[in-house]
Amino acid sequence: MPLKTHINAEDGRQDMRITRDFDLPVELLFRAYAEPDLVAQWMGTNVLKLENKQHGGYQFETSDPQGNVVFRAHGVVHEFRTNEKIIRTFEMENTPFPAQLEFLEFEKRTDDTSRLTMHVIYRSPEDRDQILKLTFAQGINMAHNRLQDTLGKLK
Amino acid sequence: MKIRRDIFQAIADPTRRAILTLVATHAMTPGAIADSFDSSRQTISKHIQILTECQLLTQELSGREIYYHFNPNKMKEVAEWLMPFAKMWDVRFNKLESIMKNHQSNKK
Numbered sequence: 529m530p531l532k533t534h535i536n537a538e539d540g541r542q543d544m545r546i547t548r549d550f551d552l553p554v555e556l557l558f559r560a561y562a563e564p565d566l567v568a569q570w571m572g573t574n575v576l577k578l579e580n581k582q583h584g585g586y587q588f589e590t591s592d593p594q595g596n597v598v599f600r601a602h603g604v605v606h607e608f609r610t611n612e613k614i615i616r617t618f619e620m621e622n623t624p625f626p627a628q629l630e631f632l633e634f635e636k637r638t639d640d641t642s643r644l645t646m647h648v649i650y651r652s653p654e655d656r657d658q659i660l661k662l663t664f665a666q667g668i669n670m671a672h673n674r675l676q677d678t679l680g681k682l683k
Numbered sequence: 684m685k686i687r688r689d690i691f692q693a694i695a696d697p698t699r700r701a702i703l704t705l706v707a708t709h710a711m712t713p714g715a716i717a718d719s720f721d722s723s724r725q726t727i728s729k730h731i732q733i734l735t736e737c738q739l740l741t742q743e744l745s746g747r748e749i750y751y752h753f754n755p756n757k758m759k760e761v762a763e764w765l766m767p768f769a770k771m772w773d774v775r776f777n778k779l780e781s782i783m784k785n786h787q788s789n790k791k
Binding site: 531532533534535537546548550551552556557559560566569570571572644657659660661662663 | 707708753755765767768769770771772773775776777778779780782783784786787
């Protein structure tokens, strides 16, 4: 099944765009970012803080079944316009990755469909590629079967 | 397609995938890689050799030590290397979509 999420990351640049079309009215899509209990559900993380307003901040924390914290991230909110856009920073704690800047734009397509565009700016092209490399390595295992399919077609 | 099949064989092995995962975070010496596994140095060395031959790992000489780097460029030739990143977001967004659809129908 083709992915509904499109990544545009050009070589040598320090930004990327993540675009996704949803079968959801834009109001519902936006609520998934605005309400802490909904964010927690789809992100699969605990939402310790979510102040969706200018000068606000947020904090996420994920624990494994034994209760050890395996992921912590936080950021500040620069702009929050309902059903339109969120501008915020994002930083993973206890990792060498520097903070990144995120521009999230919510667009109505039809009454029942919407589009989210995330424009993410990293500190350097190397920092961006480092994130991609890490995900790539983690993804090797799960991407393995799909690679097999792809390669099967190339033969 | 000979080379591509070699890359596929290289990543088909779980130990070699584990080596790639390790080295992707930072460049490592063969000794440091071997120390992360229970297998013998000789076995790990053979795996590193295979990964290097198909250019998934590249070597860099620093002083008297050889460091191995992960080379994602090579993977681009085989399949879209952004795929896992896109997949990660796609899974997340699918979840968002289904949660919000339920949310919507519960409200009706």
